[in-house]
Each structure stands twice: as structure tokens, then as C-alpha cells.
């Protein structure tokens with residue numbers, strides 16, 4: 001299936017690792033020109049890279065100007081940069097209010113900074129797609145890391161606002177929600193839990209994850225970064241030209257309503 005993405009310009013935040021990196025590779029396979037914005041360079045792949053901290057609006061504006069001067073347009077944007085609190089937040093007052101600040105700054109203000117920089121360009125082009133990596137945690141009030149869950153709900157909500165704002169300019173905006181993917185972020189959730197367990201309750205990362213998958217995911221398997229990348233690349237293509245404002249779960253059936 002030709003997705004007609006050849007020579008399209010793509011910006012991916014958080015593209016140095018995990019899901020963002022898989023998205024970068026798949027767009028490259030389709031012949032697109034990928035710009036990764038991240039705090040560190042990817043260890044693999046031949047992408048255009050810019051050191052960008054999405055919490056710094058000026059940094060984001062400068063990176064946007066650089067892509068525009070190199071490529072003259074931005075066809076697709078994928079927002080994968082995010083963090084968790086790296087603490088076990090169950091019950092919620094296991095965390096202090098200060099534990100929320102960094103997560104909200106990266107996951108909400110980061111999303112806002114990039115949208116402010118990119119939306120005017122896509123509006124002017126009268127074309128473009130934006131895809132936000134949110135999470136099933138943003139839909140079900142996951143108790144593991146409340147600031148993370150709340151920030152992911154904000155991603156979904158803001159993507160809907162953007163979809164409505166930008167629809168008259170033929171710019172489509174959607175959220176994709178992964179379930180369980182082996183990445184540094186996912187492992188940090190286990191680590192925070194495991195650090196607090198008494199010796200007799202400690203589990204390896206895979207024991208912890210496999211129990212969770214067995215109990216909560218109907219298809220009973222991990223999702224891979226490539227599973228998520230497939231959905232995002234198809235959503236970005238004209239094959240999904242009537243899809244906007246949607247929250248699409250790629251989660252083995254974990255969430256079946258929203």
C-alpha cells in the first residue's frame with residue numbers, strides 16, 4: 001500500500017527513544033524526511049536531529065525556524081516526548097504536590113509550546129497532521145502515577161481542541177494511546193513500584209509486566225513500538241483523510257470505550 005508520504009517533512013518530539021524512534025524509522029522507510037527533536041541524539045538511524053527541550057518555548061521556536069529554513073514546510077508532527085514522575089503514586093498522597101511540577105511542565109507545557117510553534121505553519125499551508133501520543137492511563141484514572149495520568153488526559157483534551165480549531169484549514173489532529181510497550185518510560189514505572197516493595201514482594205520487570213498484561217489486556221500481549229508506529233503513520237497519510245479529533249487505542253483491547 002503506497003501511503004504517498006515520500007519527501008514529506010516530519011517533526012517528531014521524543015524521537016530518540018522508544019515509540020518516537022520507531023515512528024521515525026517507519027516514516028523514513030516511507031521516504032519521508034524526519035526531524036527529531038529530543039534532549040539527546042538517537043543511538044541509531046540517520047535522521048536530522050535538533051537538541052530541543054520542549055519546556056523551553058524559545059528553543060522550540062528556534063528549532064521550528066530551522067526546519068522551515070531547511071525544508072520550507074512541515075507536513076506531519078508526532079508528539080512523543082513525555083516523562084513520568086518516576087515515583088509510585090498509589091495512593092496519590094504517596095506523592096507530594098511538588099512531585100507533579102516537572103511532569104506537568106514537560107507533558108502539558110511541552111505540548112503547548114510545540115503546538116504554538118507549529119499550528120500557524122500548518123494553518124498557512126492549509127494542510128498537515130498532528131498526532132499526540134497520549135495513554136490509556138489518561139482515560140481510566142490509572143492510580144500508578146496520577147500526575148502522568150492527568151497529563152495524558154490533558155493531551156487527549158487539547159488534541160480535540162486543536163482538531164476543532166484546525167479542521168477549517170484541512171489540518172487533522174488525533175491522539176494515539178498505547179497500552180504496554182517495553183521502553184525506558186514503561187520500565188521506570190515498574191522501578192518506582194519495585195523500589196518500594198519489601199523483599200518478599202519484589203518482582204523482575206517482566207514478572208510485573210506479564211502479570212499486569214495477563215490481568216488487564218484482552219489480547220494478552222505487549223504492544224511493540226512498531227505497533228504504535230504503524231497506526232501513527234497510517235493516520236498521518238491520506239488513507240486516514242476523514243479521521244480527525246479521535247482518540248485511538250492501540251492497547252490490545254485494554255480500554256474498550258471512550
Ligand SMILES: NC(=O)c1ccc[n+]([C@@H]2O[C@H](COP(=O)([O-])OP(=O)(O)OC[C@H]3O[C@@H](n4cnc5c(N)ncnc54)[C@H](O)[C@@H]3O)[C@@H](O)[C@H]2O)c1
Pocket residue numbers: 013014015016017018019020037038039040052053054055079080081082083106110133134135136177178179180181182183184185186
Ligand atoms: N511505553 C509505554 O508503555 C507507553 C504507554 C502509554 C503511553 N506512552 C506514551 O508514548 C510516548 C513515548 O513514550 P516512550 O515509552 O517511547 O518513552 P521513552 O522514555 O522511550 O521516550 C521519551 C522520549 O522523550 C524525550 N523527552 C523527555 N523529556 C523531553 C523534553 N523536555 N524535551 C524533549 N524531549 C524530551 C526523552 O529524551 C525520550 O527520548 C509518551 O508520550 C508516553 O506517555 C507510552
